[in-house]
Amino acid sequence: MKYKTVEVKNVLRTQDMFSNLLGRSQITPGLGLIHGPAGNGKTTTVAYMINQLTGGGSLPIYVRCYATDTPSSFLARVTKELGSEPLFPLRKSVDFIINIMNEQQISLFVDEADHIVGQAKTMETIRDIYDATEQPVILIGMEEIARRISHRKQLFNRISEWVEFQPADAEDVHMFASELLEDGITVGEDLLDYIRVRSGGEVRRILIALEKIERFAKANDEACIDKEIWGDGQLFLNHGMNQGKR
Numbered sequence: 001m002k003y004k005t006v007e008v009k010n011v012l013r014t015q016d017m018f019s020n021l022l023g024r025s026q027i028t029p030g031l032g033l034i035h036g037p038a039g040n041g042k043t044t045t046v047a048y049m050i051n052q053l054t055g056g057g058s059l060p061i062y063v064r065c066y067a068t069d070t071p072s073s074f075l076a077r078v079t080k081e082l083g084s085e086p087l088f089p090l091r092k093s094v095d096f097i098i099n100i101m102n103e104q105q106i107s108l109f110v111d112e113a114d115h116i117v118g119q120a121k122t123m124e125t126i127r128d129i130y131d132a133t134e135q136p137v138i139l140i141g142m143e144e145i146a147r148r149i150s151h152r153k154q155l156f157n158r159i160s161e162w163v164e165f166q167p168a169d170a171e172d173v174h175m176f177a178s179e180l181l182e183d184g185i186t187v188g189e190d191l192l193d194y195i196r197v198r199s200g201g202e203v204r205r206i207l208i209a210l211e212k213i214e215r216f217a218k219a220n221d222e223a224c225i226d227k228e229i230w231g232d233g234q235l236f237l238n239h240g241m242n243q244g245k246r
């Protein structure tokens with residue numbers, strides 16, 4: 001398998017969303033939200049997009065949250081990304097973050113935000129940082145995050161751009177196969193469709209299946225694998241409930 005990020009629709013939507021945030025008018029607030037099920041490519045997409053950015057200002061910073069985060073550990077991580085050791089009291093870290101983000105026009109991406117969305121103090125600090133800088137702040141999380149943020153009106157009302165990651169469709173699965181499989185190996189339509197349905201469109205599972213097919217193709221010296229050639233080998237881990245369905 002090749003190692004690259006495929007520009008499927010979710011990736012393009014995310015790029016659009018970020019450029020809308022950067023180019024928004026003064027009356028539009030600058031919080032963004034990226035949400036959707038695990039394994040659909042949110043983190044990969046954001047990392048890819050940040051790496052693609054060149055010139056025209058400073059690069060955004062990216063932090064991910066952890067289950068054990070506190071306001072202090074969260075702020076320490078952001079501070080470190082901006083090049084400083086944590087400052088105490090915490091208010092000093094906040095001031096430092098605000099100054100640097102303002103001076104250098106830096107956007108902030110906060111991944112795995114599910115872990116902090118229930119923490120009033122951290123969320124209010126994020127709002128403080130946004131209000132003082134008006135630089136784009138993008139929260140990234142799972143399905144539930146939109147609903148959970150909706151209870152925080154102050155924050156929710158500042159979200160002007162959002163992307164909900166959709167499961168991969170037939171066209172996306174096609175792109176993954178044609179861009180990630182080694183040259184010369186192709187997968188039949190019937191098998192691609194089977195992969196799309198059985199994976200529920202989850203990118204992680206699609207790539208696992210494609211990798212198995214690629215290994216099979218090489219071992220058997222086959223160039224095109226369709227459902228018939230693949231036979232009844234396992235492509236997905238069954239959890240018992242849908243055994244026999246394949």
Ligand SMILES: Nc1ncnc2c1ncn2[C@@H]1O[C@H](COP(=O)(O)OP(=O)(O)O)[C@@H](O)[C@H]1O
Nearest residue numbers: 004005006038039040041042043044045203204
């Ligand atoms: N557009 C893409 N191109 C290539 N690989 C991708 C793409 N999107 C996701 N993946 C792969 O799928 C897996 C899950 O993606 P990830 O970004 O961790 O999802 P999420 O953050 O939504 O849980 C990763 O291993 C990543 O390599």
Ligand SMILES: [Mg+2]
Nearest residue numbers: 042043044111
């Ligand atoms: Mg992720």
